[in-house]
Amino acid sequence: MDDGTDSAIVRATGIVVERGSFRAGPVSFSISEGEALALVGPNGSGKSTLLLTTLGLLRRVAGSLEINGRPVSHREPPRGVGALLSWPGFYDWLSGSRNLILACEGNRMAQGRIGPLLDEVGLSAAEHRPVSTYSTGMTKRLELARALLFDPAVLILDEPTSGLDDGAWEWLADSLEARRSDGCSLLVATHDHEFVERLGARNIRMNSGKFEGDLLP
Amino acid sequence: MPQKHGVQPIESWLARPRLEATLLGPGWRFSALTVMIVGGLGGIWPVAALGASGSGVFAAFVNGCTATATASLIWLPPIAFLCIGRDTELGVRAIEISLGLGPRGLQARGWWNLYGLAFAAMLVGGFAGVVGGVVTNVSAPGRFSVGLVGSVGAAQSGAALSALIVVALLCGSLVEILGDRRSSLIAIWGTQLLTLALLSVLYFAPTLAFAQYLSPWIGIWPLRASSSMSPLFSSQLSYGAGGVALAIWIVAIRIVAAIMTPRRVSLPSSKERQE
Amino acid sequence: MILALREARAVLGRRAIRLALVVTVLAVLIGTTRVYSGTLDLSPSLFALATSDDQSRYIALIAAAMLGAEAGGLWHSTLRSSYSWVAGSSITQQTLQRVSTGFVLGVLCGIIYWLSRVVGSVITIIGSGHDLVLRDAGLVPIDSSAVWRLLVACGLAAATGALIGTATRRPLAAVAGSFVLFGSLLPIVGSFAARVPAIVSIQSFAPGGALTTLLESNAGISKASGLIALRSPRSAFGGAAVLLSWCAVLWVVSTFDTVLRSSSTSVSSRLRHTGLAGVGVIVAIALVLPPLAREALPWHLQPSWLEAKSRHASSIDVVKSFVASVSHGRYPVGLVPPKGIDVSDPFWAPLIQGAVVIGPQREMSSPSSVPVVATVRTGSRHTTVGYSFDLEPQGRSWRLRKVNGAVLRVVNGHTG
Numbered sequence: 001m002d003d004g005t006d007s008a009i010v011r012a013t014g015i016v017v018e019r020g021s022f023r024a025g026p027v028s029f030s031i032s033e034g035e036a037l038a039l040v041g042p043n044g045s046g047k048s049t050l051l052l053t054t055l056g057l058l059r060r061v062a063g064s065l066e067i068n069g070r071p072v073s074h075r076e077p078p079r080g081v082g083a084l085l086s087w088p089g090f091y092d093w094l095s096g097s098r099n100l101i102l103a104c105e106g107n108r109m110a111q112g113r114i115g116p117l118l119d120e121v122g123l124s125a126a127e128h129r130p131v132s133t134y135s136t137g138m139t140k141r142l143e144l145a146r147a148l149l150f151d152p153a154v155l156i157l158d159e160p161t162s163g164l165d166d167g168a169w170e171w172l173a174d175s176l177e178a179r180r181s182d183g184c185s186l187l188v189a190t191h192d193h194e195f196v197e198r199l200g201a202r203n204i205r206m207n208s209g210k211f212e213g214d215l216l217p
Numbered sequence: 218m219p220q221k222h223g224v225q226p227i228e229s230w231l232a233r234p235r236l237e238a239t240l241l242g243p244g245w246r247f248s249a250l251t252v253m254i255v256g257g258l259g260g261i262w263p264v265a266a267l268g269a270s271g272s273g274v275f276a277a278f279v280n281g282c283t284a285t286a287t288a289s290l291i292w293l294p295p296i297a298f299l300c301i302g303r304d305t306e307l308g309v310r311a312i313e314i315s316l317g318l319g320p321r322g323l324q325a326r327g328w329w330n331l332y333g334l335a336f337a338a339m340l341v342g343g344f345a346g347v348v349g350g351v352v353t354n355v356s357a358p359g360r361f362s363v364g365l366v367g368s369v370g371a372a373q374s375g376a377a378l379s380a381l382i383v384v385a386l387l388c389g390s391l392v393e394i395l396g397d398r399r400s401s402l403i404a405i406w407g408t409q410l411l412t413l414a415l416l417s418v419l420y421f422a423p424t425l426a427f428a429q430y431l432s433p434w435i436g437i438w439p440l441r442a443s444s445s446m447s448p449l450f451s452s453q454l455s456y457g458a459g460g461v462a463l464a465i466w467i468v469a470i471r472i473v474a475a476i477m478t479p480r481r482v483s484l485p486s487s488k489e490r491q492e
Numbered sequence: 493m494i495l496a497l498r499e500a501r502a503v504l505g506r507r508a509i510r511l512a513l514v515v516t517v518l519a520v521l522i523g524t525t526r527v528y529s530g531t532l533d534l535s536p537s538l539f540a541l542a543t544s545d546d547q548s549r550y551i552a553l554i555a556a557a558m559l560g561a562e563a564g565g566l567w568h569s570t571l572r573s574s575y576s577w578v579a580g581s582s583i584t585q586q587t588l589q590r591v592s593t594g595f596v597l598g599v600l601c602g603i604i605y606w607l608s609r610v611v612g613s614v615i616t617i618i619g620s621g622h623d624l625v626l627r628d629a630g631l632v633p634i635d636s637s638a639v640w641r642l643l644v645a646c647g648l649a650a651a652t653g654a655l656i657g658t659a660t661r662r663p664l665a666a667v668a669g670s671f672v673l674f675g676s677l678l679p680i681v682g683s684f685a686a687r688v689p690a691i692v693s694i695q696s697f698a699p700g701g702a703l704t705t706l707l708e709s710n711a712g713i714s715k716a717s718g719l720i721a722l723r724s725p726r727s728a729f730g731g732a733a734v735l736l737s738w739c740a741v742l743w744v745v746s747t748f749d750t751v752l753r754s755s756s757t758s759v760s761s762r763l764r765h766t767g768l769a770g771v772g773v774i775v776a777i778a779l780v781l782p783p784l785a786r787e788a789l790p791w792h793l794q795p796s797w798l799e800a801k802s803r804h805a806s807s808i809d810v811v812k813s814f815v816a817s818v819s820h821g822r823y824p825v826g827l828v829p830p831k832g833i834d835v836s837d838p839f840w841a842p843l844i845q846g847a848v849v850i851g852p853q854r855e856m857s858s859p860s861s862v863p864v865v866a867t868v869r870t871g872s873r874h875t876t877v878g879y880s881f882d883l884e885p886q887g888r889s890w891r892l893r894k895v896n897g898a899v900l901r902v903v904n905g906h907t908g
Contacts (some may be wrong), residue, residue, distance in 0.1 A: 057574055057752045074750040075582070083578040089571040091502050102502060105495040106589060107579040150579060246766050247668045253770030254777075261778050265785040268793035295664070345774055352778035357786050359795065399508030402664070407515035414519040414551070 007032050008066075009154055009185045010054070015063035017053040024049050024209030026063060031154070036176075036186035036201035040193065046209035047189035048086060051158050054187065055083060068153055082147035084157045088139050092132040096123055096142045099131060103146055117145045122171075137168040144175065154185045161192045173198045244295030244398075248338070251292040252285055256342025259284025260349030263367045264357055271359030272350050272367030279368040281346015285339050286377035287439050289384040293335060294405040297388035298398050300331035328389060335385045339378075380437040386467060387433055393474040409434055416440075416450045429454055429462075433470065436463025499593040500600060503563045512562075513604065516555040520548050520608040521615075541613040542606070549642055552605035553649045553700065557674040559601055560594030560650030561666035564657020577751045587746045590654045598650025602643040645707045649674060652699050652735070655742035673738075674700035696731075699738045705731030791859055800888065807883045807890040808851050811862045814881070814892060819844045839897060842866035842877040860884060865900070876900045 008030035016025035024046035031037045039047040052058045054065060059074040067078045090099045097114060104111045118124045121141040131139065140163065147155060155176070161169055176199060180186055188201060196203060204211055260277035262284070263269035272280070285292075354361045388405055395401045412432040419425055429435045429452060436459040440451040452459065503509060567573055567590055576586055656673070657666035695701035791797060800806040818840050842848075846868035855863060864879040882894040 052752060055574075055578055057577060057750060059750045077577045077580050077582050079580050081578055081580075083575065085571075085574060087571045087574075089575045091505070091566075091570060091572070093505050093507070094502055098502070102495075102498055103575065103579065105498055106576050106586075107581055109579075146575065156578075244664050244668075246762075247665060249766050250770050250773070253767075254773055257770075257774030257777060261774075261782055265782040266789070266793070268786075268789055268795050268798045270795040270799060345770065348771060349774050349778045352775050353782045356779045357782035397508075398664075400511060403508055403511045403515065407512065410515065410551075411519055411522065414522045414548075418522055 009033055009035075009068060010187060011066045012054060013064045015050070015053060015060050015065060017049055017058055017060045019049050019058065022046070022049065022209065024053075025060075027211050028063075029204065029211075031185045031187055033153075033185060034180055034183045036180055036188065036199045037204065038196040038199070038201040039187070039189040039204050039206055040191060040196060041206035042191065045206040047206055048158050049209070050206070051156060051187065051189045052085075055081065055156060078154075080150075080153040082150065082152035082155045084140075084143050084147045084155070084160050086158045086162075088131070088143060090131045090139075090142070093130055095128045096131055096134070096145075097127040099142070100146060100149060103149060107150070109150055113149060113151070114145075117148055120148075121145045121175075136163040137165060140164060140168065140172070144172070148179070152184065154187065155179060157186065157188045157190075159190055159192075160188065161190060161195050169195070244402075245299065248292040248295045249341075251288070252338045252342045253345040255288040255292070256281035256285045256345030257349035259342065260346030260351075261353045264350075264353045264359060269359070269367045271354055271361055273362040273364040274347055274350065275363065276365045276368030277346045277350025278343040279346075279365065279374060281349070282339050282343035283369050283374045283377040284346065285342025286381035289335070289381045290409055290434065290437075290439075292338070293381075293384050294388050294402050296334050296338070297331055297385065297392050297405075298401050300334060301327045301389045302392040302396060302398065302401060324393075331385055331389050332382075335381055339381060380439070383437050383463065383467070387470060390467075390470045390474040394470070394477045408432065412438065413450060416452060419453060423453070426453055433463070433466040436460055436466070495589060496592040496596040499563070499589070500596040503559075503566060503593070503597060504600070506566075509559065509562060512555070512559070513601075516551060516601070517604065517608045519551050520605055521612045538610070538613055538617065541616060542609045543638060548609070549605065552602055552642065552646055553703070554671065554674045555605075556598035556601040556646035557649040557653035557656075557670040557700070558667045559597050560653030561657040561670040562653075562663045563593055563597055563650075564590045564654035565660060565663030565666035566657070568658065568661035569663055573751050583747045583751065587655070587658050587743065590658050591651045594650040594652075594654025594657075595647040598647040598653075599643050601650065602646035605642070605646070606639060641707055645703055648706075648735070649700075649703060652703075652739060652742070655739060655746055659742045659745040673698050674703075697734055699735060702731045702734035702738065706735055707731075792853055792856070797859055800890075803888070805889040807859045807862050807881075808853065808856075810883060810890045810892065811864060811881045812850050815843050815848055815850060815864065819848070842868045842875070842897075843879070846875075846877070860890075872904060874903045876902075 010029075010031040012030065013028045014026040015028070016023070018024075027050065029037065039050060041047055049058065053060050054067075054072070056065075056072045056074050056077055065072045068080045070076070070079055072078045090096075091102070094102075097118060100114045100118075101111055103109075104114065115124070118127050121144055123138060123141055123145065126134065126138060131142065134142065140160070144160075147157075157176075160172060160176075164172060173195060176186060180199070186199065186201065188196070188199070190196060259281040260272065263272045263276075263280065360366070391405055392401045395404055412434050415425070415428055415432065416438075419429070432438075435452055435454060438452040438459070441456075454462070504513075567586070573586055577583070581589075653666070653670045653674075656669050657663065660666045660669060696705060786795070797806060801809070821844065843864070843866050846866040849865045851862060851864075860883050862881040862883065864881060866877045866879070868875045868877070876899070877897055878900045879895055879897045881892060882896075883890040884893050885891075
């Protein structure tokens with residue numbers, strides 16, 4: 001289902017993805033600048049699969065996808081995107097800051113934002129500790145710092161609130177709201193309805209790999 | 218009388234889910250393929266390298282089993298980790314203990330699985346030997362038979378079986394001591410490589426023979442100077458001296474394992490927690 | 493380059509990697525410290541000792557390949573690849589980064605190797621009572637270019653290992669795969685190759701063999717192993733072509749799939765696939781190896797010889813029978829042409845009077861020539877006479893053609 005917005009930052013049309021025996025789609029959606037879209041639904045409904053396909057991490061069997069005006073596929077990585085996935089993807093024997101330095105160098109980006117970002121996520125005191133010693137909340141903060149490292153136009157988040165206590169939950173919601181007010185678009189897969197309401201996101205309910213009902217305005 | 222609370226006793230230690238959980242962990246494919254290739258080579262070897270004009274089907278089975286057991290130093294360590302160490306590394310052991318299964322029972326189950334899989338792998342190697350032997354009779358036609366013509370002797374088969382039992386004991390114990398997968402495998406394979414390096418030096422420096430006792434593997438080292446085709450990489454210890462060294466090593470390692478195992482934290486690593 | 497260095501440093505920070513490097517250094521030290529060898533009568537120069545030609549450099553190459561494989565597999569197993577993708581790095585760019593990181597790790601491994609050798613050499617020189625003054629004596633070093641050539645070789649081995657890691661995406665599988673593909677460099681394989689020369693040809697097509705062929709042009713694995721006299725005919729160009737082919741295949745496999753693998757197969761299908769793969773490998777080996785190996789077997793392992801031995805009709809058995817007849821003063825019927833010999837001829841006396849040793853097989857260069865040694869004791873004098881029995885095949889047995897004899901030595905008095 002496409003709302004037909006011309007200024008869409010993310011535009012997905014008729015996406016179908018197969019993962020083993022599971023099939024999701026066809027689904028269509030778009031997200032405009034500064035907008036938040038939430039994929040909600042029970043476990044196994046295909047939220048994460050759709051999210052990973054949107055990032056080009058999984059191969060889609062049909063449909064087209066554009067982010068920031070550029071096509072995305074399993075051969076074409078997206079540009080201007082930050083992601084927080086359901087796995088940390090750090091070398092846990094290295095410190096938080098060194099992991100971010102590696103992320104910058106791996107993508108040929110300047111490292112100037114690392115210090116301010118670690119300050120912003122509240123990890124400056126622990127930046128030299130190995131990631132293996134971080135708590136779940138600290139790891140999540142470091143993941144968000146990495147997602148924000150390249151000042152993305154779109155943030156794609158998979159179950160961002162899982163494992164967070166109330167304080168960290170509030171902090172994450174505030175951070176994302178601030179980014180959104182700066183014009184950053186959000187695509188979130190979650191079953192945390194309170195978090196969706198807090199972000200003021202459009203809601204798409206998924207079940208068995210398909211959208212249920214119409215998109216809410 | 219049925220239990221009112223807690224988990225029911227496990228009906229079969231080799232139930233399919235348990236076997237799948239144990240067998241299909243990291244490294245199983247390496248072990249499975251190695252077992253099959255080594256067993257297959259055992260069936261092929263007499264015709265290919267020893268000049269036998271053909272080998273019997275049962276002989277190929279025996280040779281496959283013997284080759285697989287002899288090469289257990291290579292393929293058994295990952296299986297030892299899957300049976301003895303994996304539950305600990307993933308934190309499964311902690312959960313099962315919290316459900317009421319005793320740590321000693323879990324440990325015994327791990328050893329039961331290890332020996333069960335080790336012998337099953339040896340039989341798989343035997344069948345791979347039959348495949349290799351039958352195909353060899355097609356590619357290099359000779360005297361085809363069904364019996365034991367061309368098989369290794371009972372002494373060699375017995376020695377290989379003993380080696381398999383001891384390798385399982387040593388590998389399982391080292392996994393109990395070291396806990397995590399990489400350290401266990403590096404320690405097991407690394408000490409084997411060091412033994413190889415030492416034996417290569419011994420050929421040129423026989424005075425260093427005493428250093429052989431420093432390797433736990435020397436008692437079951439498959440290459441012996443007395444019977445090997447080349448003195449290089451062969452152990453110069455007699456079977457008696459090697460057996461004594463092996464016994465001392467087993468006792469020492471079991472003592473360390475007995476001390477270390479209760480101390481081993483049965484919680485998942487930080488990486489597992491994050492994943 | 494800086495990224496490759498930093499990534500290399502990150503990989504080296506892992507406890508298991510450090511443990512593996514310690515094992516490698518110990519193996520190199522054991523292999524190169526010769527304080528116990530008793531062969532250092534002369535004072536060798538430190539350079540000569542550190543760069544002398546021996547087998548330990550293959551430990552460095554194999555360790556480098558395994559290290560690169562771990563680095564390549566680790567990238568995917570920690571799922572860092574997915575975040576790098578999200579940040580805009582394509583699979584091709586990521587694979588290039590893995591290869592360059594692998595190369596740097598390999599060079600570092602080579603440097604560690606040479607440092608270990610220097611340490612081992614210093615221990616050797618001090619331990620054997622020589623001073624460290626550099627003198628030109630003793631061992632012959634491999635040429636000085638070998639130092640940097642080995643560094644490049646380690647880099648290439650680790651880069652190939654990194655490609656294996658990115659192709660398999662599992663560090664353990666990658667490390668095991670690298671060990672198998674580069675393990676052909678181990679001298680122990682060379683000692684097996686002495687028995688089955690076909691292995692040398694197979695080795696040349698494995699990455700490890702191709703790498704040595706490339707770096708030691710026209711010598712190949714057989715020269716490199718130094719244990720056997722076989723020479724591979726392949727040129728440096730051939731080695732490069734083989735290595736590049738491996739890299740190309742691994743590259744295609746590495747970049748073929750998506751960053752995340754989307755297929756999840758069932759337990760039974762995984763078991764079935766692995767079983768079929770194992771059977772396929774065995775059938776392929778059983779079809780190819782035995783015919784090749786059988787032709788290349790040495791004469792004493794040829795089926796015809798073993799079969800003749802089992803029937804007691806080998807050339808050695810014929811000579812034994814001949815000597816037994818002669819020593820009993822009988823004409824050896826059926827073994828020689830009629831009117832061939834006269835047993836009363838003094839030429840045969842040592843066989844009749846002395847202690848006779850026939851063969852043994854390990855001292856024979858061919859089945860058609862059997863050595864016999866007879867030692868005759870006369871008082872305190874021992875006379876050793878050597879015979880050479882030349883035979884020719886006749887049906888399923890052998891027929892005596894010619895016998896040569898000569899006194900080998902005469903010893904007077906008690907020698908013990």
